[in-house]
Amino acid sequence: MRRFDLDLLHALVTVADSGSFTAAAALLCRSQSAVSEQVRKLEEFCDLPLFTRGKTGARLTPAGERLLPQARQLLELNDTVYREVQGDSLVGTLRLAITDYFQPDSIANVLQRLRRRYPQLKIHVDIRPSALIDQSIHNDDCDIGLAMVPLAAGDTLPEGWIELYREPLHWVAAEKALVETVPLPLVMMPESCTVHRLAAQQLHRDGIAYEIAHSASGVAGLQLALNAGLGVGCLNASSVTGSLLRLGQKDGLPDLPEAALALVPKSQQTPFIRDACTMLYDELR
Structure with missing residues (x-):
């Protein structure tokens, strides 16, 4: 056999x-x-x-x-x-805040696996911008966050964050001709988004004029606007959907760093939170 x-x-x-x-x-x-x-x-x-x-x-x-x-x-x-x-078991209520840069289908698959393996674990999930997840932890609105943060050369994660993996950030658009538009039309999340701030800094550093052509409140809306050809955006590799083209230096755009996805637990951890972090690390890394 x-x-x-x-x-x-x-x-x-x-x-x-x-x-x-x-x-x-x-x-x-x-x-x-x-x-x-x-x-x-x-x-x-x-x-x-x-x-x-x-x-x-x-x-x-x-x-x-x-x-x-x-x-x-x-x-x-x-x-x-x-x-x-x-002899592992996990019982209780776990409140998660997950960045919307983490794919919805992946979240559904993870939750489905957790439900099967830990039938006594109750999970409450909020999808939030990464910029608000750290604040949610400090305000005790959730137990563990899953955030994404760009990491330039030499950067490290904040103390206590647990890195799961890294993936590239890409400039993306529905068609290459958009990069020839002056000023460059950007499709972005609000200014509180770390990816928005990074993209603006990189363009400013290289002297590339740009304007915000469309502002989306979430990654799903961002993907729709990009696929509709409304402008050029910046996404992590696993969020590049549809027929979007990956763009870069060859297209006159600046290099982008990697982004790290990481667990953000409370600073004061109970044994339950520590066990939950271990469980999520094993599931997501």
Whole structure:
């Protein structure tokens, strides 16, 4: 009897959830070529193509669609068995504040897994801008935050933050011609957003004139405006959706740093919060 390699299944699920090998590589902390090789080995094992690759990302083939739910179940069963062997349990109410730069589909998948593994854990989730999450922690509005922050060379996360992973930030637009518009039309979140401030600083540093062509209150609205061709924006790799083009120096735009996604726990942690942080770190990194 042939047996599936769980690491290969994990790669399949991550590529399917993130929509591209590039985004999956950032989530798995591996190179894109390494993730592609994992999927190639799984396709060789199944003797079937599992993804179709294209300029807009990776899409599951019919065989991949059949395997995906089974892969999730095998990975969940593996984690459940491990936790049961360890005697782990988590009971109580957990209040989470999650940045909207973290993909909604990924949040739903994580919550679904948590519900199955910790049936006695009650979870309240608020989707908030990263700029407000630290404030929410200090105001005791939530127990743990999941925030995204750009990190320039030499920057470190605030004390107490727990880094999950990093991914690139990209200039994006529906069409390249938009970068030739003067002033550059920007589609951005409000000024309180750290990505907004970073983009403005980089453009100002390089002497590129710009104007805010559209302001969105959330990432979903930002993605819609960008796909509608209203201007040029800045997104983390896993938030680049639809047919958006990744732009950069070759298009006359400044380089952007990476962004770190991190857990933001309370400074005064109870044993429950520490256990919840460990659980979330294992689920999200």
